[in-house]
Amino acid sequence: MKDVLEGKTILIGKEPEKGRLLIGVKGMTKAITMGQIGSVPNSVSRCKPAEGIAHCQIEIDQAGNMTLTNMKAQNVTYVNDVEIMSKRIDATSTIMLGKDKFDINVMEILNAVQQILRGNSGGTGGTGNAGPYSIKHLKDTWDDYNGSIKKIRIRQRNIGLLASIPFSLTMIGGALIAFVPEIQSFAKIFTGVAAIVMLYGFYKRSTDKSIEEIEQLKDKFQDRYVCPNPKCHHYLGEWPYKILRQNKNCQYCKCQWTEE
């Protein structure tokens, strides 16, 4: 879920008119309010996302690390009850704003930001959530991959079967010698054939490249079976195409998919 948040700066403060908590994203006009009207004390500074003004901000880097920064010297911001100017935080950190120690929940804020980003899926904000994107070409990618893997598995099974033949032939040969001693020389043929098949089986197994081939196929598949949104391109996992078309959107960037 962090994927869409990477590289974003979250602005947090008091809603100017109605005194609710206001959450915005730097560079975006859409914002979300949380809590009751007038619930945020005056010791929390106002947030105006369009002007980049806030009580504090959370920057999320490309690795998903979050840094909380107090925006103005006259503001007070606490992390785990210690006053800070700038501090690395995680989802479990306790954050309080202003000398009244108004506490905010990191997870709730991240969820609100995801809503803001999702709400912008019309494609005007340049958040990477535009669409819809066609996933039609992924059907061939899936079918090719799945078909090739199936062929290799069948080959592996046949080599496995080949290995069991010598044993069966030796058993039959042994049984013939035990019960019908008169045809001993005939029974020896079974043992001879068994030896040949066994050698052939060894040869087949030693030259079989199934494991390497599967690895190569997987590698290629992981490069191609990705979200069609150029800003996402996230590998979609070994989910059959029919599951993708049921989902209708990317679980990583939330962009819409079509089969057009």
Ligand SMILES: [Zn+2]
């Ligand atoms: Zn995506």
